[in-house]
Amino acid sequence: MNISNEHIEIDGEDDVVELEPAAIADISVYQTSVTKPRTQSSTVTYLLLPAIFLTAALLGGLRLGATDNAFIFLKPALVCLVFAALSLVLFFRSGLLDLNGWLADDNSTLHNAANLAILVTLFAATVQLYNGLLPEQGLPFWVVGFCFFWTIWNNLFADFDAKRLLRSLIALFGLAFAVKYLILANLTTSPTGSWWQRIIDNPGKEAFTWLLDLPRYSSGTGYIQFFTLTLYLIGLFLIPRRARD
Protein backbone atom coordinates (compact mmCIF):
# COMPACT_ATOMS: atom_id res chain seq x y z
CA MET A 1 0.00 0.00 0.00
CA ASN A 2 1.41 3.38 -1.02
CA ILE A 3 0.36 6.51 0.84
CA SER A 4 1.23 9.89 -0.57
CA ASN A 5 -0.06 13.34 0.34
CA GLU A 6 -3.45 12.98 -1.29
CA HIS A 7 -3.66 9.43 -2.59
CA ILE A 8 -3.79 5.97 -1.07
CA GLU A 9 -2.99 3.22 -3.55
CA ILE A 10 -4.12 -0.28 -2.60
CA ASP A 11 -2.58 -3.43 -4.12
CA GLY A 12 -5.07 -6.29 -3.99
CA GLU A 13 -8.43 -6.42 -2.32
CA ASP A 14 -7.58 -7.51 1.22
CA ASP A 15 -6.26 -4.22 2.59
CA VAL A 16 -8.74 -2.36 4.78
CA VAL A 17 -8.03 1.26 5.62
CA GLU A 18 -9.96 3.04 8.31
CA LEU A 19 -10.14 6.76 7.75
CA GLU A 20 -11.41 9.71 9.71
CA PRO A 21 -14.87 10.71 8.38
CA ALA A 22 -13.73 14.25 7.70
CA ALA A 23 -10.86 13.09 5.52
CA ILE A 24 -12.88 10.78 3.27
CA ALA A 25 -13.99 13.49 0.85
CA ASP A 26 -10.40 14.48 0.16
CA ILE A 27 -9.14 11.01 -0.54
CA SER A 28 -9.04 9.27 -3.90
CA VAL A 29 -8.58 5.51 -3.86
CA TYR A 30 -6.89 3.74 -6.79
CA GLN A 31 -6.51 0.02 -7.21
CA THR A 32 -3.57 -0.96 -9.40
CA SER A 33 -4.12 -3.89 -11.68
CA VAL A 34 -2.23 -7.03 -10.74
CA THR A 35 -3.72 -8.98 -13.65
CA LYS A 36 -2.15 -9.12 -17.12
CA PRO A 37 -2.53 -6.06 -19.35
CA ARG A 38 -5.89 -5.69 -21.04
CA THR A 39 -4.42 -5.63 -24.58
CA GLN A 40 -2.70 -8.96 -24.06
CA SER A 41 -5.89 -10.52 -22.73
CA SER A 42 -7.93 -9.12 -25.64
CA THR A 43 -5.37 -10.40 -28.15
CA VAL A 44 -5.70 -13.90 -26.73
CA THR A 45 -9.49 -13.82 -26.49
CA TYR A 46 -10.39 -12.04 -29.70
CA LEU A 47 -7.55 -12.96 -32.06
CA LEU A 48 -5.71 -16.06 -30.86
CA LEU A 49 -8.74 -18.10 -29.75
CA PRO A 50 -10.76 -17.73 -32.98
CA ALA A 51 -7.60 -18.49 -34.98
CA ILE A 52 -7.04 -21.68 -32.95
CA PHE A 53 -10.65 -22.84 -33.20
CA LEU A 54 -10.92 -22.00 -36.90
CA THR A 55 -7.75 -23.98 -37.61
CA ALA A 56 -9.15 -26.93 -35.65
CA ALA A 57 -12.43 -26.60 -37.59
CA LEU A 58 -10.51 -26.60 -40.87
CA LEU A 59 -8.28 -29.57 -40.11
CA GLY A 60 -10.77 -31.79 -38.24
CA GLY A 61 -12.32 -33.14 -41.44
CA LEU A 62 -9.10 -33.35 -43.43
CA ARG A 63 -7.73 -36.76 -44.43
CA LEU A 64 -4.93 -37.65 -46.84
CA GLY A 65 -5.51 -40.25 -49.55
CA ALA A 66 -3.59 -43.49 -49.09
CA THR A 67 -2.14 -43.69 -52.58
CA ASP A 68 -1.46 -40.09 -53.59
CA ASN A 69 -1.73 -38.08 -50.32
CA ALA A 70 -4.51 -36.06 -51.96
CA PHE A 71 -6.67 -33.91 -49.68
CA ILE A 72 -9.99 -35.46 -48.72
CA PHE A 73 -12.38 -33.09 -46.93
CA LEU A 74 -14.97 -35.10 -45.00
CA LYS A 75 -18.10 -33.30 -43.93
CA PRO A 76 -19.12 -34.10 -40.34
CA ALA A 77 -21.82 -36.66 -39.62
CA LEU A 78 -25.00 -35.38 -37.95
CA VAL A 79 -24.06 -37.13 -34.73
CA CYS A 80 -20.93 -34.90 -34.48
CA LEU A 81 -23.20 -31.84 -34.26
CA VAL A 82 -25.22 -33.50 -31.49
CA PHE A 83 -22.05 -34.38 -29.55
CA ALA A 84 -20.69 -30.85 -30.00
CA ALA A 85 -23.94 -29.30 -28.76
CA LEU A 86 -23.93 -31.58 -25.71
CA SER A 87 -20.26 -30.72 -25.10
CA LEU A 88 -21.07 -27.01 -25.12
CA VAL A 89 -23.85 -27.59 -22.60
CA LEU A 90 -21.26 -29.44 -20.53
CA PHE A 91 -18.84 -26.49 -20.79
CA PHE A 92 -21.50 -24.14 -19.46
CA ARG A 93 -22.72 -26.52 -16.75
CA SER A 94 -19.23 -27.17 -15.41
CA GLY A 95 -18.40 -23.47 -15.26
CA LEU A 96 -15.69 -23.64 -17.91
CA LEU A 97 -17.74 -20.95 -19.65
CA ASP A 98 -20.25 -18.53 -18.17
CA LEU A 99 -22.90 -17.68 -20.74
CA ASN A 100 -23.82 -14.41 -19.02
CA GLY A 101 -20.18 -13.42 -19.06
CA TRP A 102 -20.07 -13.85 -22.84
CA LEU A 103 -23.41 -12.52 -23.96
CA ALA A 104 -25.01 -9.73 -21.92
CA ASP A 105 -27.41 -6.85 -22.42
CA ASP A 106 -24.84 -4.43 -21.00
CA ASN A 107 -22.39 -5.18 -23.82
CA SER A 108 -22.44 -3.29 -27.10
CA THR A 109 -23.75 -5.12 -30.18
CA LEU A 110 -20.25 -5.41 -31.61
CA HIS A 111 -18.94 -6.81 -28.33
CA ASN A 112 -21.73 -9.40 -28.20
CA ALA A 113 -21.16 -10.24 -31.88
CA ALA A 114 -17.45 -10.83 -31.25
CA ASN A 115 -18.17 -13.01 -28.22
CA LEU A 116 -20.81 -14.96 -30.13
CA ALA A 117 -18.35 -15.42 -33.01
CA ILE A 118 -15.85 -17.00 -30.61
CA LEU A 119 -18.51 -19.34 -29.22
CA VAL A 120 -19.50 -20.30 -32.78
CA THR A 121 -15.87 -21.09 -33.65
CA LEU A 122 -15.67 -23.19 -30.47
CA PHE A 123 -18.78 -25.10 -31.58
CA ALA A 124 -17.41 -25.59 -35.11
CA ALA A 125 -14.06 -26.78 -33.77
CA THR A 126 -15.82 -29.22 -31.42
CA VAL A 127 -17.92 -30.59 -34.30
CA GLN A 128 -14.82 -31.09 -36.41
CA LEU A 129 -12.89 -32.62 -33.52
CA TYR A 130 -15.57 -35.30 -33.19
CA ASN A 131 -15.47 -35.63 -36.99
CA GLY A 132 -11.73 -36.29 -36.74
CA LEU A 133 -11.93 -38.71 -33.82
CA LEU A 134 -14.97 -40.77 -34.81
CA PRO A 135 -14.21 -43.62 -37.23
CA GLU A 136 -15.79 -42.81 -40.58
CA GLN A 137 -18.03 -45.84 -41.07
CA GLY A 138 -18.93 -49.37 -40.12
CA LEU A 139 -18.97 -51.00 -36.69
CA PRO A 140 -16.18 -48.82 -35.18
CA PHE A 141 -18.24 -45.69 -35.95
CA TRP A 142 -21.16 -47.00 -33.88
CA VAL A 143 -19.01 -48.40 -31.05
CA VAL A 144 -16.88 -45.25 -30.59
CA GLY A 145 -19.94 -43.04 -31.13
CA PHE A 146 -21.80 -44.90 -28.41
CA CYS A 147 -18.82 -44.54 -26.03
CA PHE A 148 -18.73 -40.78 -26.71
CA PHE A 149 -22.47 -40.49 -26.08
CA TRP A 150 -22.31 -42.58 -22.90
CA THR A 151 -19.47 -40.48 -21.46
CA ILE A 152 -20.98 -37.11 -22.36
CA TRP A 153 -24.41 -38.14 -21.09
CA ASN A 154 -22.95 -39.29 -17.74
CA ASN A 155 -20.90 -36.11 -17.44
CA LEU A 156 -23.99 -33.98 -17.99
CA PHE A 157 -25.41 -35.19 -14.67
CA ALA A 158 -22.17 -35.26 -12.68
CA ASP A 159 -20.81 -32.49 -10.47
CA PHE A 160 -17.92 -31.02 -12.39
CA ASP A 161 -15.60 -28.09 -12.09
CA ALA A 162 -13.73 -26.67 -15.06
CA LYS A 163 -10.41 -28.31 -14.18
CA ARG A 164 -11.92 -31.78 -13.78
CA LEU A 165 -13.86 -31.36 -17.02
CA LEU A 166 -10.69 -30.46 -18.90
CA ARG A 167 -8.92 -33.53 -17.50
CA SER A 168 -11.89 -35.72 -18.39
CA LEU A 169 -11.97 -34.34 -21.96
CA ILE A 170 -8.23 -34.87 -22.43
CA ALA A 171 -8.67 -38.49 -21.33
CA LEU A 172 -11.75 -39.01 -23.54
CA PHE A 173 -10.27 -37.45 -26.68
CA GLY A 174 -6.86 -39.02 -26.09
CA LEU A 175 -8.40 -42.49 -25.87
CA ALA A 176 -10.52 -41.92 -28.97
CA PHE A 177 -7.43 -40.74 -30.85
CA ALA A 178 -5.49 -43.83 -29.77
CA VAL A 179 -8.32 -46.13 -30.83
CA LYS A 180 -8.69 -44.59 -34.27
CA TYR A 181 -5.18 -43.57 -35.27
CA LEU A 182 -3.09 -46.16 -33.42
CA ILE A 183 -5.22 -49.31 -33.12
CA LEU A 184 -7.64 -49.19 -36.06
CA ALA A 185 -5.10 -47.55 -38.40
CA ASN A 186 -2.70 -50.42 -37.68
CA LEU A 187 -5.39 -52.97 -38.53
CA THR A 188 -5.84 -51.44 -41.98
CA THR A 189 -4.00 -52.78 -45.01
CA SER A 190 -2.42 -50.55 -47.60
CA PRO A 191 -4.37 -50.34 -50.87
CA THR A 192 -1.40 -51.35 -53.02
CA GLY A 193 -1.45 -54.64 -54.89
CA SER A 194 -4.35 -56.88 -55.82
CA TRP A 195 -6.87 -58.29 -53.36
CA TRP A 196 -5.27 -61.75 -53.56
CA GLN A 197 -1.83 -60.27 -53.04
CA ARG A 198 -2.99 -58.44 -49.91
CA ILE A 199 -4.69 -61.57 -48.52
CA ILE A 200 -1.53 -63.62 -49.03
CA ASP A 201 0.74 -60.91 -47.60
CA ASN A 202 -1.36 -60.07 -44.54
CA PRO A 203 -4.55 -62.11 -44.09
CA GLY A 204 -5.29 -60.77 -40.59
CA LYS A 205 -5.16 -57.11 -41.55
CA GLU A 206 -7.13 -57.70 -44.74
CA ALA A 207 -9.81 -59.53 -42.73
CA PHE A 208 -10.06 -56.69 -40.17
CA THR A 209 -10.17 -54.07 -42.92
CA TRP A 210 -13.02 -55.93 -44.59
CA LEU A 211 -14.92 -56.85 -41.42
CA LEU A 212 -14.66 -53.44 -39.77
CA ASP A 213 -15.09 -51.55 -43.06
CA LEU A 214 -11.98 -49.48 -42.34
CA PRO A 215 -11.12 -46.67 -44.78
CA ARG A 216 -7.54 -46.44 -46.01
CA TYR A 217 -5.76 -43.13 -45.43
CA SER A 218 -2.17 -42.00 -45.53
CA SER A 219 -0.28 -42.03 -42.21
CA GLY A 220 -0.06 -38.23 -42.45
CA THR A 221 -3.74 -38.11 -41.45
CA GLY A 222 -2.87 -39.21 -37.91
CA TYR A 223 -0.29 -36.42 -37.57
CA ILE A 224 -2.79 -33.81 -38.77
CA GLN A 225 -5.43 -35.01 -36.33
CA PHE A 226 -2.93 -35.10 -33.45
CA PHE A 227 -2.10 -31.46 -34.22
CA THR A 228 -5.82 -30.62 -34.40
CA LEU A 229 -6.53 -32.28 -31.04
CA THR A 230 -3.60 -30.51 -29.37
CA LEU A 231 -4.66 -27.17 -30.82
CA TYR A 232 -8.24 -27.66 -29.65
CA LEU A 233 -7.16 -28.53 -26.10
CA ILE A 234 -4.87 -25.47 -26.01
CA GLY A 235 -7.88 -23.40 -27.09
CA LEU A 236 -9.99 -24.88 -24.28
CA PHE A 237 -7.20 -24.15 -21.81
CA LEU A 238 -6.91 -20.54 -22.99
CA ILE A 239 -10.61 -19.71 -23.20
CA PRO A 240 -11.64 -17.43 -20.32
CA ARG A 241 -14.72 -18.15 -18.23
CA ARG A 242 -16.09 -14.71 -18.98
CA ALA A 243 -15.15 -12.42 -21.84
CA ARG A 244 -13.66 -9.16 -20.51
CA ASP A 245 -15.71 -5.95 -20.61
Next chain:
Amino acid sequence: MKEKYFHFLCVAMVIIGFVFIGFLYVSEPRSLAEVTTKGQVAIGTYQINRAEFDLGLADFRRDSFPAARSEFDRADPEKRDPATQFYVAYSYYREGWGRFSNDDALFTQGLAAVNRVILLDSNFRSADETLVMKTPIELKNELEDGLKITTSDFNPLKLTRERK
Protein backbone atom coordinates in the same frame (compact mmCIF):
# COMPACT_ATOMS: atom_id res chain seq x y z
CA MET B 1 -5.55 -0.66 -29.32
CA LYS B 2 -9.17 0.10 -28.45
CA GLU B 3 -11.32 -2.83 -27.36
CA LYS B 4 -13.83 -2.29 -30.19
CA TYR B 5 -11.09 -2.77 -32.78
CA PHE B 6 -10.40 -6.20 -31.29
CA HIS B 7 -14.11 -7.01 -31.52
CA PHE B 8 -14.28 -5.86 -35.12
CA LEU B 9 -11.15 -7.84 -36.08
CA CYS B 10 -12.54 -10.92 -34.34
CA VAL B 11 -15.86 -10.79 -36.20
CA ALA B 12 -14.10 -10.15 -39.53
CA MET B 13 -11.63 -12.99 -38.95
CA VAL B 14 -14.40 -15.45 -38.05
CA ILE B 15 -16.50 -14.54 -41.10
CA ILE B 16 -13.51 -14.84 -43.46
CA GLY B 17 -12.45 -18.08 -41.77
CA PHE B 18 -15.86 -19.70 -42.13
CA VAL B 19 -16.15 -18.61 -45.77
CA PHE B 20 -12.73 -20.17 -46.49
CA ILE B 21 -13.57 -23.40 -44.62
CA GLY B 22 -16.97 -23.61 -46.34
CA PHE B 23 -15.30 -23.08 -49.71
CA LEU B 24 -12.81 -25.89 -49.05
CA TYR B 25 -15.44 -28.37 -47.86
CA VAL B 26 -17.78 -27.59 -50.78
CA SER B 27 -15.20 -27.47 -53.58
CA GLU B 28 -13.10 -30.34 -52.13
CA PRO B 29 -9.73 -29.55 -53.73
CA ARG B 30 -7.33 -32.48 -53.79
CA SER B 31 -4.09 -30.48 -53.63
CA LEU B 32 -2.80 -27.00 -52.83
CA ALA B 33 -2.65 -26.26 -56.57
CA GLU B 34 -6.34 -27.11 -56.84
CA VAL B 35 -7.11 -24.75 -53.97
CA THR B 36 -5.72 -21.91 -56.11
CA THR B 37 -7.57 -23.00 -59.26
CA LYS B 38 -10.88 -23.48 -57.47
CA GLY B 39 -10.35 -20.16 -55.74
CA GLN B 40 -9.94 -18.51 -59.16
CA VAL B 41 -13.18 -20.14 -60.30
CA ALA B 42 -14.98 -18.91 -57.17
CA ILE B 43 -13.87 -15.30 -57.61
CA GLY B 44 -14.27 -15.34 -61.40
CA THR B 45 -10.64 -14.92 -62.49
CA TYR B 46 -10.19 -18.45 -63.85
CA GLN B 47 -8.44 -18.65 -67.23
CA ILE B 48 -7.28 -21.62 -69.26
CA ASN B 49 -3.60 -22.29 -69.88
CA ARG B 50 -3.27 -20.98 -73.44
CA ALA B 51 0.04 -22.74 -74.19
CA GLU B 52 -1.37 -26.15 -73.23
CA PHE B 53 -4.52 -25.43 -75.23
CA ASP B 54 -2.45 -24.65 -78.35
CA LEU B 55 -0.49 -27.88 -77.92
CA GLY B 56 -3.75 -29.78 -77.55
CA LEU B 57 -5.16 -28.13 -80.67
CA ALA B 58 -2.08 -29.07 -82.67
CA ASP B 59 -2.40 -32.71 -81.54
CA PHE B 60 -6.14 -32.64 -82.29
CA ARG B 61 -5.42 -31.56 -85.87
CA ARG B 62 -2.83 -34.35 -86.21
CA ASP B 63 -5.53 -36.87 -85.11
CA SER B 64 -3.52 -37.61 -81.97
CA PHE B 65 -6.61 -37.54 -79.79
CA PRO B 66 -5.51 -39.08 -76.43
CA ALA B 67 -2.53 -36.69 -76.29
CA ALA B 68 -4.76 -33.79 -77.26
CA ARG B 69 -7.23 -34.61 -74.50
CA SER B 70 -4.55 -34.79 -71.82
CA GLU B 71 -3.28 -31.36 -72.97
CA PHE B 72 -6.81 -29.97 -72.95
CA ASP B 73 -7.22 -31.35 -69.43
CA ARG B 74 -4.10 -29.54 -68.31
CA ALA B 75 -5.25 -26.37 -70.06
CA ASP B 76 -8.68 -26.47 -68.43
CA PRO B 77 -8.38 -28.52 -65.21
CA GLU B 78 -11.71 -27.24 -63.87
CA LYS B 79 -13.54 -28.03 -67.13
CA ARG B 80 -15.00 -24.53 -67.20
CA ASP B 81 -14.07 -23.38 -70.71
CA PRO B 82 -16.69 -24.23 -73.37
CA ALA B 83 -14.24 -24.03 -76.29
CA THR B 84 -11.79 -26.46 -74.69
CA GLN B 85 -14.55 -28.84 -73.66
CA PHE B 86 -16.00 -28.69 -77.19
CA TYR B 87 -12.64 -29.85 -78.58
CA VAL B 88 -12.52 -32.62 -75.95
CA ALA B 89 -15.99 -33.81 -77.01
CA TYR B 90 -15.04 -33.51 -80.69
CA SER B 91 -11.87 -35.55 -80.09
CA TYR B 92 -13.97 -38.38 -78.59
CA TYR B 93 -16.23 -38.25 -81.65
CA ARG B 94 -13.39 -38.34 -84.16
CA GLU B 95 -11.49 -41.06 -82.32
CA GLY B 96 -14.59 -43.18 -81.81
CA TRP B 97 -15.97 -42.79 -85.31
CA GLY B 98 -15.76 -45.84 -87.56
CA ARG B 99 -16.95 -46.56 -91.05
CA PHE B 100 -18.48 -49.89 -89.97
CA SER B 101 -19.21 -49.19 -86.31
CA ASN B 102 -18.50 -46.57 -83.69
CA ASP B 103 -16.75 -47.02 -80.36
CA ASP B 104 -19.60 -46.72 -77.88
CA ALA B 105 -17.33 -46.10 -74.88
CA LEU B 106 -15.66 -43.11 -76.55
CA PHE B 107 -18.96 -41.78 -77.84
CA THR B 108 -20.43 -41.97 -74.32
CA GLN B 109 -17.50 -39.95 -72.94
CA GLY B 110 -17.94 -37.51 -75.82
CA LEU B 111 -21.60 -37.13 -74.91
CA ALA B 112 -20.67 -36.31 -71.32
CA ALA B 113 -18.19 -33.69 -72.54
CA VAL B 114 -20.65 -32.10 -74.98
CA ASN B 115 -23.29 -31.95 -72.24
CA ARG B 116 -20.74 -30.00 -70.16
CA VAL B 117 -20.38 -27.52 -73.05
CA ILE B 118 -24.16 -27.08 -73.24
CA LEU B 119 -24.30 -26.47 -69.49
CA LEU B 120 -21.48 -23.92 -69.65
CA ASP B 121 -22.75 -22.07 -72.73
CA SER B 122 -25.78 -23.36 -74.59
CA ASN B 123 -25.24 -20.81 -77.41
CA PHE B 124 -21.61 -21.77 -77.96
CA ARG B 125 -20.46 -21.72 -81.59
CA SER B 126 -16.96 -22.72 -82.61
CA ALA B 127 -15.01 -20.33 -84.83
CA ASP B 128 -12.75 -23.14 -86.09
CA GLU B 129 -13.24 -23.42 -89.87
CA THR B 130 -11.75 -26.92 -89.99
CA LEU B 131 -14.64 -28.37 -87.95
CA VAL B 132 -17.75 -29.51 -89.79
CA MET B 133 -19.97 -29.35 -86.72
CA LYS B 134 -19.84 -25.92 -85.13
CA THR B 135 -22.31 -26.16 -82.26
CA PRO B 136 -22.59 -28.57 -79.33
CA ILE B 137 -26.16 -29.46 -80.35
CA GLU B 138 -24.95 -30.75 -83.76
CA LEU B 139 -22.19 -32.71 -82.07
CA LYS B 140 -24.58 -34.10 -79.48
CA ASN B 141 -27.00 -35.29 -82.17
CA GLU B 142 -24.17 -36.98 -84.03
CA LEU B 143 -22.92 -38.71 -80.87
CA GLU B 144 -26.43 -39.83 -79.87
CA ASP B 145 -27.11 -41.15 -83.38
CA GLY B 146 -23.83 -43.03 -83.24
CA LEU B 147 -24.85 -44.74 -80.00
CA LYS B 148 -28.26 -45.89 -81.26
CA ILE B 149 -28.82 -49.03 -83.29
CA THR B 150 -31.39 -48.34 -86.02
CA THR B 151 -32.33 -49.92 -89.36
CA SER B 152 -30.31 -47.21 -91.13
CA ASP B 153 -27.18 -48.73 -89.56
CA PHE B 154 -27.62 -51.68 -91.92
CA ASN B 155 -27.84 -49.52 -95.03
CA PRO B 156 -24.80 -50.41 -97.22
CA LEU B 157 -24.65 -46.83 -98.48
CA LYS B 158 -23.63 -45.86 -94.98
CA LEU B 159 -20.15 -47.15 -95.76
CA THR B 160 -19.66 -44.15 -98.03
CA ARG B 161 -20.23 -41.59 -95.27
CA GLU B 162 -17.33 -39.43 -94.11
CA ARG B 163 -16.17 -38.44 -90.68
CA LYS B 164 -17.19 -34.89 -89.85
